[in-house]
Amino acid sequence: MSLPLDLAQAQERIEAYAREFGLSFFQVNFEVVDYRQMNALAAYGGFPTRYPHWRFGMEFQQLAKSYEYGLHKIYEMVINNDPTYAYLLEGNALVDQKLVMAHVYGHADFFRNNVYFAHTDRRMVDAMANHSTRVRRHQERHGTEIVEKFLDACLSVEDLIDPGSVFRPAKRPTATDEEEAPEPALARLPAKSYLDRYVNPPDYLAEQRQRLQKEKDQSKRFPPAPERDVLGFLLHHAPLENWERDVLSIVREESYYFLPQRQTKVMNEGWASYWHSIIMTRRCLQDSEVIDYADHHSGTVAVSPGRLNPYKLGLELFRDIKRRFDRGQFGPEWDACDDMGERVRWDKKAGLGTEKVFEVRRLHSDATFLDEFLTQDFCADQNLFVTNPGKPGESVIGSRDFGEIKQALLFQFTNGGRPAIDLVDANHANRSELLLQHRHVGVDLRLDWAREALGSLVRIWKRPVRLRTVLRGRPVLLGHDGENTTQEDVEGAAVDARRS
Amino acid sequence: MSTRIESDLHRFRQIVRGKVRDELRRHLGQEELFGRAGKRIVSIPVPHLDLPHFVHDPGGQGVGQGEGEPGSGAGNQPGQHILEAEFTVEELARMLGEALELPRIQPKGREEVDARTGRYTGVATVGPESLRHFKRSYRQALRRLIASGAYDPSQPRVPIVRQDRRYRIWKPVHSPRANAVIVYVMDVSGSMGTEQKEIVRTESFWIDAWIRAHYQGLRTVYVVHDAAAKEVDRDTFFRIRESGGTVISSAYDLTARIVEERFPPIDWNLYLFQFSDGENYSRQDTEKCLDMLTNRMLPALNLFGYGQVESHGTRGDFYDALEARFRGHERVALSRIPDRDAIVPSIKTFLGRGK
Numbered sequence: 004m005s006l007p008l009d010l011a012q013a014q015e016r017i018e019a020y021a022r023e024f025g026l027s028f029f030q031v032n033f034e035v036v037d038y039r040q041m042n043a044l045a046a047y048g049g050f051p052t053r054y055p056h057w058r059f060g061m062e063f064q065q066l067a068k069s070y071e072y073g074l075h076k077i078y079e080m081v082i083n084n085d086p087t088y089a090y091l092l093e094g095n096a097l098v099d100q101k102l103v104m105a106h107v108y109g110h111a112d113f114f115r116n117n118v119y120f121a122h123t124d125r126r127m128v129d130a131m132a133n134h135s136t137r138v139r140r141h142q143e144r145h146g147t148e149i150v151e152k153f154l155d156a157c158l159s160v161e162d163l164i165d166p167g168s169v170f171r172p173a174k175r176p177t178a179t180d181e182e183e184a185p186e187p188a189l190a191r192l193p194a195k196s197y198l199d200r201y202v203n204p205p206d207y208l209a210e211q212r213q214r215l216q217k218e219k220d221q222s223k224r225f226p227p228a229p230e231r232d233v234l235g236f237l238l239h240h241a242p243l244e245n246w247e248r249d250v251l252s253i254v255r256e257e258s259y260y261f262l263p264q265r266q267t268k269v270m271n272e273g274w275a276s277y278w279h280s281i282i283m284t285r286r287c288l289q290d291s292e293v294i295d296y297a298d299h300h301s302g303t304v305a306v307s308p309g310r311l312n313p314y315k316l317g318l319e320l321f322r323d324i325k326r327r328f329d330r331g332q333f334g335p336e337w338d339a340c341d342d343m344g345e346r347v348r349w350d351k352k353a354g355l356g357t358e359k360v361f362e363v364r365r366l367h368s369d370a371t372f373l374d375e376f377l378t379q380d381f382c383a384d385q386n387l388f389v390t391n392p393g394k395p396g397e398s399v400i401g402s403r404d405f406g407e408i409k410q411a412l413l414f415q416f417t418n419g420g421r422p423a424i425d426l427v428d429a430n431h432a433n434r435s436e437l438l439l440q441h442r443h444v445g446v447d448l449r450l451d452w453a454r455e456a457l458g459s460l461v462r463i464w465k466r467p468v469r470l471r472t473v474l475r476g477r478p479v480l481l482g483h484d485g486e487n488t489t490q491e492d493v494e495g496a497a498v499d500a501r502r503s
Numbered sequence: 504m505s506t507r508i509e510s511d512l513h514r515f516r517q518i519v520r521g522k523v524r525d526e527l528r529r530h531l532g533q534e535e536l537f538g539r540a541g542k543r544i545v546s547i548p549v550p551h552l553d554l555p556h557f558v559h560d561p562g563g564q565g566v567g568q569g570e571g572e573p574g575s576g577a578g579n580q581p582g583q584h585i586l587e588a589e590f591t592v593e594e595l596a597r598m599l600g601e602a603l604e605l606p607r608i609q610p611k612g613r614e615e616v617d618a619r620t621g622r623y624t625g626v627a628t629v630g631p632e633s634l635r636h637f638k639r640s641y642r643q644a645l646r647r648l649i650a651s652g653a654y655d656p657s658q659p660r661v662p663i664v665r666q667d668r669r670y671r672i673w674k675p676v677h678s679p680r681a682n683a684v685i686v687y688v689m690d691v692s693g694s695m696g697t698e699q700k701e702i703v704r705t706e707s708f709w710i711d712a713w714i715r716a717h718y719q720g721l722r723t724v725y726v727v728h729d730a731a732a733k734e735v736d737r738d739t740f741f742r743i744r745e746s747g748g749t750v751i752s753s754a755y756d757l758t759a760r761i762v763e764e765r766f767p768p769i770d771w772n773l774y775l776f777q778f779s780d781g782e783n784y785s786r787q788d789t790e791k792c793l794d795m796l797t798n799r800m801l802p803a804l805n806l807f808g809y810g811q812v813e814s815h816g817t818r819g820d821f822y823d824a825l826e827a828r829f830r831g832h833e834r835v836a837l838s839r840i841p842d843r844d845a846i847v848p849s850i851k852t853f854l855g856r857g858k
Contacts, residue, residue: 043508052507060515061552063508151514159554308569315568388573390565400571401564411564422557446559455555 028111054138109275163233273317329356457483606857630670690779781819
């Protein structure tokens with residue numbers, strides 16, 4: 004469907020403004036959809052076609068209900084693809100559509116230029132459609148419910164992938180048929196025999212021997228080093244039917260595709276809001292539209308005490324960076340200055356703000372963004388605080404201490420707030436059981452779900468699966484053998500990442 | 504696009520329904536169910552379905568934004584979505600039947616078919632002009648012309664002659680006619696508390712649903728009694744609170760009169776369900792009740808169900824009297840309902856007779 008004339012003209016203008024400000028993006032295609040289509044698209048994560056699964060139906064029903072009750076309204080959606088697709092809600096006022104378009108160009112620029120998105124599939128619309136066809140074919144051949152059950156299992160562990168994969172070199176070869184390398188000799192210096200025990204002291208040699216032995220033992224382990232990409236490991240080594248392998252690979256591929264969006268929620272929304280406000284207020288707004296624009300914009304960045312609004316946080320951080328680098332408020336001199344008055348007046352006319360924000364949007368993810376640019380002044384300015392659980396369903400303000408706020412934020416945004424779990428042994432207890440290790444960082448796992456998720460892994464691995472974690476300060480080993488779950492205390496194992 | 508989401512939505516609803524069906528026994532005793540009962544639709548809340556992931560235990564620290572001193576409230580956490588599955592009463596009845604393995608009710612009496620309804624589903628060559636099926640007639644004419652080679656595409660005139668004409672006709676739909684009436688009798692003397700009434704309410708909901716599923720028309724009559732009986736509407740039935748003594752025969756008397764006057768047994772399938780705490784005024788009255796049941800009521804009834812809703816400490820003897828007289832009677836179902844947990848077996852007793 005082609006865009007109505009007024010929207011097409013608006014798009015043309017806004018695209019020109021976006022380029023003028025230095026944004027770069029793939030071609031953006033807008034499509035106007037009604038609320039039902041919008042809800043359906045939202046349930047599908049923005050894609051017109053996904054594999055069949057009840058979860059999408061559930062999300063759709065929730066969206067539809069809450070739209071009908073007037074609790075929410077989706078204004079826009081944009082998907083990371085080349086060309087970039089974006090949807091506008093039919094029947095919105097022109098000023099709203101303009102704001103949304105400006106916002107979308109911010110996202111489009113972010114998708115194209117942020118390094119975390121560098122390896123995402125830019126033909127994902129096609130890939131998703133292919134996934135859908137493949138899953139449908141498996142369902143026809145093997146039965147809807149059977150495939151669905153397996154899909155459930157895969158989806159329940161979909162985030163067991165390696166979030167750092169962007170920066171890691173290509174995977175080591177999985178198998179070699181080379182001959183085994185000759186055993187490395189002990190490193191010893193040539194020496195006359197009567198000097199030997201001084202040049203190559205025996206305890207040093209013993210130490211060397213031990214180290215080599217350890218390395219040798221390690222290479223017998225499988226996988227040789229802890230594996231973060233659990234799904235990838237299962238894909239290669241689990242005893243799966245062909246269709247199961249295919250389904251698992253689809254889930255893993257989509258999980259990797261969506262990963263950067265989870266990693267950059269604050270930045271992405273912040274960047275888009277930053278640019279929609281610049282484009283709208285400096286170029287695009289007509290006098291009569293100002294009030295409506297202000298209303299809509301303030302709705303987008305509104306804060307409610309108990310929750311953090313990523314639009315607001317991201318937008319304010321980008322503005323803060325811009326201001327600080329324009330005024331030269333960085334570097335050792337700035338850090339050393341503790342005269343409040345001087346800090347307020349500090350302006351070196353550095354003018355580096357714009358350059359800096361573009362650099363930041365290229366290089367950072369939420370975790371590093373907050374780590375690097377969340378300052379004490381910013382926390383105070385923005386009235387940030389740490390919340391503690393209060394009465395059930397409520398929370399109370401815990402503290403306004405900068406250190407605590409930063410720690411809580413970083414915890415929330417590291418690995419998308421999900422626990423980090425490694426696969427450490429695929430032949431645990433020599434019974435080809437799977438052993439996983441949770442990197443405990445102070446917060447326990449939700450136990451009932453963890454048990455069920457272990458069950459999902461059993462469905463894929465077809466052998467018992469165990470997970471080392473910490474519950475209420477005690478190291479435990481959770482297990483699932485396909486029918487029953489177990490829980491054993493572990494003696495003295497240092498599994499708490501903080502304490503080890 | 505929308506058809507894809509429809510099929511996912513359909514699948515999701517199927518799963519939810521399956522879950523409700525599996526857990527229907529648990530839902531049976533819930534009173535909030537009928538608080539929500541609309542006219543024909545009942546929504547049952549189901550816990551959120553989700554895919555279990557490895558996640559941190561919620562309730563940890565978070566970060567918020569805004570004014571306020573440490574220790575003051577920071578708003579509510581987002582609420583849990585509650586899913587509601589919607590069912591028609593018929594569906595519920597069917598699920599109830601499956602869950603409790605209830606036999607279908609065999610309506611007694613006349614196997615008369617009722618042909619009063621009909622639908623225009625057929626086509627005939629004769630009929631009144633007002634029911635002429637123009638499209639069919641035209642098609643018939645066109646077919647005739649083409650077959651005879653007289654059709655000229657450049658001059659597409661299609662004359663319709665007598666034998667081309669087609670008419671809509673009415674096809675009668677046969678369905679058995681069977682009507683039922685349920686008479687609920689409840690003791691509202693002072694000894695029946697709110698808890699007991701809630702139990703009666705729950706039972707009557709399921710009894711209604713099940714019996715309704717087997718008959719074309721269902722009427723309900725509500726009779727309350729303490730020392731004297733009177734007929735009330737449904738709303739009053741569950742609200743009214745009297746304080747007098749208990750004379751059960753008064754209710755039987757009224758019921759028998761209502762049935763004789765308004766629901767002659769030859770036309771109606773009659774059900775009588777009585778709920779009481781089982782404490783009658785006197786032995787003589789109990790004897791009188793038993794005789795009335797044997798002589799006047801039971802010959803006309805499909806089923807007589809008696810539920811003794813026992814409150815703490817009290818233990819009526821009406822149940823024992825009935826059991827002594829009617830043990831093994833195929834149209835008498837007796838059950839004790841001391842608490843909510845007893846509702847399910849009680850429903851099973853009442854409706855398990857297939858009457």
